[in-house]
Amino acid sequence: MIKAQHIVKTFINGDVVTPVLKGIDLDIRSGEFVAIIGPSGAGKSTLMYQLSLLDHPTKGSIVIDGRETAEMNIAERTAFRLHELGYVFQDYAILPELTAVENVMTPILMKGTPKKEARKISLQVLDQVGLSDRVDFLPNRLSGGQQQRVSIARAIAHEPKILFADEPTANLDTVTSREILSLFMDLHVKGQTIVMVTHEKEFAEMAERIIELKDGRIISDKKTT
Amino acid sequence: MKKVRLFFKALMNVRVTLRVAFFLAFRQIRRSSKWTTGLIIFIMMLTFLNLVVVSGLLVGLISGSYVQFRDHYAGDVLITPAPGRTYIEDSQDIVSYVKGLPEVETVSSRTSILAQVKGTLDENPKAKEKPNVSGGAIIGINPDEEEKLSEFSKFVLEGQNLKNGEEGFILIGANLIKEYSTFGDVDIPGLELLKNIKVGDRVRVSIETEAGPAEKDVIVKGIMKSKVDQISQRYFMVDKELRRMLPANRLELQEIAIKSKPDMGRLVADDVMAHFNNPRVRVQTYQEAIPSFLRDIETTFGILGNFLSSFGLILACITVFIVVFINAVNRRKYIGILKGIGVEPRVITLAYVCQAVFYGVAGATIGLVITFGLLKPFFERNPINFPFSDGILVATLDGSLLRVGILLFVTILAGFIPAYMIVRKNTLDSILGR
Numbered sequence: 001m002i003k004a005q006h007i008v009k010t011f012i013n014g015d016v017v018t019p020v021l022k023g024i025d026l027d028i029r030s031g032e033f034v035a036i037i038g039p040s041g042a043g044k045s046t047l048m049y050q051l052s053l054l055d056h057p058t059k060g061s062i063v064i065d066g067r068e069t070a071e072m073n074i075a076e077r078t079a080f081r082l083h084e085l086g087y088v089f090q091d092y093a094i095l096p097e098l099t100a101v102e103n104v105m106t107p108i109l110m111k112g113t114p115k116k117e118a119r120k121i122s123l124q125v126l127d128q129v130g131l132s133d134r135v136d137f138l139p140n141r142l143s144g145g146q147q148q149r150v151s152i153a154r155a156i157a158h159e160p161k162i163l164f165a166d167e168p169t170a171n172l173d174t175v176t177s178r179e180i181l182s183l184f185m186d187l188h189v190k191g192q193t194i195v196m197v198t199h200e201k202e203f204a205e206m207a208e209r210i211i212e213l214k215d216g217r218i219i220s221d222k223k224t225t
Numbered sequence: 226m227k228k229v230r231l232f233f234k235a236l237m238n239v240r241v242t243l244r245v246a247f248f249l250a251f252r253q254i255r256r257s258s259k260w261t262t263g264l265i266i267f268i269m270m271l272t273f274l275n276l277v278v279v280s281g282l283l284v285g286l287i288s289g290s291y292v293q294f295r296d297h298y299a300g301d302v303l304i305t306p307a308p309g310r311t312y313i314e315d316s317q318d319i320v321s322y323v324k325g326l327p328e329v330e331t332v333s334s335r336t337s338i339l340a341q342v343k344g345t346l347d348e349n350p351k352a353k354e355k356p357n358v359s360g361g362a363i364i365g366i367n368p369d370e371e372e373k374l375s376e377f378s379k380f381v382l383e384g385q386n387l388k389n390g391e392e393g394f395i396l397i398g399a400n401l402i403k404e405y406s407t408f409g410d411v412d413i414p415g416l417e418l419l420k421n422i423k424v425g426d427r428v429r430v431s432i433e434t435e436a437g438p439a440e441k442d443v444i445v446k447g448i449m450k451s452k453v454d455q456i457s458q459r460y461f462m463v464d465k466e467l468r469r470m471l472p473a474n475r476l477e478l479q480e481i482a483i484k485s486k487p488d489m490g491r492l493v494a495d496d497v498m499a500h501f502n503n504p505r506v507r508v509q510t511y512q513e514a515i516p517s518f519l520r521d522i523e524t525t526f527g528i529l530g531n532f533l534s535s536f537g538l539i540l541a542c543i544t545v546f547i548v549v550f551i552n553a554v555n556r557r558k559y560i561g562i563l564k565g566i567g568v569e570p571r572v573i574t575l576a577y578v579c580q581a582v583f584y585g586v587a588g589a590t591i592g593l594v595i596t597f598g599l600l601k602p603f604f605e606r607n608p609i610n611f612p613f614s615d616g617i618l619v620a621t622l623d624g625s626l627l628r629v630g631i632l633l634f635v636t637i638l639a640g641f642i643p644a645y646m647i648v649r650k651n652t653l654d655s656i657l658g659r
Contacts, residue, residue, distance in 0.1 A: 054656070075569070082568070083567070085567075095559050102248075106249075107567055109245050112237060112241045154566065
């Protein structure tokens with residue numbers, strides 16, 4: 001599903017050159033639940049941004065679902081993200097002026113789905129994440145956990161091939177974090193490919209594969225028991 | 226087949242772009258601060274009013290004098306002698322013909338001749354003292370016809386209007402008497418005004434004709450004051466009496482003012498010109514008869530009004546730019562997220578443009594309602610008291626809609642540029658706030 005070869009990412013700020021990823025090779029298969037872990041500054045979020053087409057690697061090749069992403073222009077990358085990828089961000093990143101259901105509807109509408117149908121799908125997904133009683137609430141009336149559920153609903157509503165999650169539990173308490181992780185587990189059981197960045201080993205072990213980074217390099221890549 | 230498929234794909238893309246942009250814009254407007262939205266709309270409304278009202282009032286000062294010129298002097302069509310001629314040829318035939326036209330409501334025929342009016346009859350001026358004499362045009366009118374055409378009696382400042390059938394009276398325009406004239410307090414070389422003339426005083430009218438001088442003593446029956454010079458700067462007598470002072474064959478007229486049914490002036494003027502086909506008679510609509518300096522002032526005021534309005538337009542442009550820019554900068558992270566989840570940049574930009582258009586349309590709509598529902602009727606009922614006219618607000622629907630268009634164009638531009646500047650930034654940088 002994702003084949004990354006020799007990914008290098010270097011940030012240049014004036015005379016300061018900061019290499020963050022120093023040649024990453026990895027292969028993620030369809031239906032896998034992969035956790036990327038590592039200490040702060042290891043490059044795990046940067047790796048996720050490259051894999052999820054939010055950023056361009058300085059060097060290397062990323063092929064997703066058979067398509068070489070380096071050859072895509074901006075419009076193609078945007079369309080690819082819309083149709084094939086889903087995102088869950090650390091700080092939920094839901095739009096404050098849209099209600100829960102409207103947030104979930106946005107990418108579905110963008111795919112050309114009629115409004116009524118988009119709302120129907122969104123309501124189903126919100127029900128799936130346990131928010132059927134909060135669909136018309138604005139984000140400021142939702143708790144952190146509820147906002148993250150909206151974010152997950154938005155990420156999966158358009159049935160992406162790969163779901164990327166960047167520290168999805170970082171701002172949540174332990175109980176809520178477990179609830180969110182169990183949602184990911186449910187999705188994984190249904191065959192969803194998930195790539196999750198986390199710095200918490202306990203949650204990483206819920207994935208079926210853990211990739212550990214240090215100083216921009218993979219230092220371990222193992223299956224969990 | 227491939228081209229047809231591509232065409233429908235592009236059409237679908239446009240539909241989706243518009244739909245999602247409206248979806249986002251509508252919700253941003255609905256859930257933004259009511260005070261901020263209200264303030265922006267208020268500024269847009271003021272800008273629109275500035276565009277319409279400033280130039281409208283400036284032009285209206287002159288247009289007010291056009292209206293008075295038509296309503297209280299020229300009517301819709303004015304027939305006068307051609308340049309170099311002293312009377313209108315075939316005057317009586319023209320009057321008879323015009324009165325028979327179905328488009329004509331009323332006609333006033335006037336005789337005009339230069340006269341001297343002597344204000345002090347009982348004593349000769351002492352040595353070094355100027356005689357109390359003033360010159361000017363004396364107009365012979367039919368008081369009933371004139372009343373119908375120009376509401377002449379409205380301008381009697383003191384005394385009474387002339388009446389058909391009575392003789393021995395004169396009306397004097399206020400600008401010919403020192404105590405009433407707007408120029409009375411200045412000493413303009415060559416400008417001789419009558420002094421100490423009151424209603425009831427006797428004055429002597431002297432006119433020079435080809436048959437020799439003619440004089441008549443008459444009583445001042447009234448003093449006329451109007452912002453139309455043709456009333457304030459002339460003498461008036463009953464036409465029959467004035468004509469008797471002229472040689473027997475002088476029945477020709479100097480002015481025929483015609484009031485037509487609404488918007489029929491051009492038609493009547495063309496009809497008269499075609500019927501008489503006489504180059505020695507000048508037939509003009511009131512617009513053509515208006516002195517050219519007034520038209521020049523109108524043009525100048527129009528330019529000045531547009532110049533002043535353009536400052537307002539620039540201000541509105543900057544306001545919308547700043548509002549959209551600050552809004553977009555504050556929402557940079559969310560713009561990044563929208564792009565991140567696959568919403569095309571053009572959709573996000575269009576959403577901001579839609580918001581700007583909403584502000585512009587709302588402001589202009591309120592401005593239109595205020596202009597046509599409040600200001601225009603107000604200035605029609607309470608015109609601005611300007612020295613040579615009663616200023617009104619000139620605002621036509623066509624002109625106002627053009628200004629709505631200009632305002633919207635500027636608003637779209639002011640909404641598009643900042644949104645485009647922010648939206649084109651790197652997606653990840655926007656999401657991470659770097």
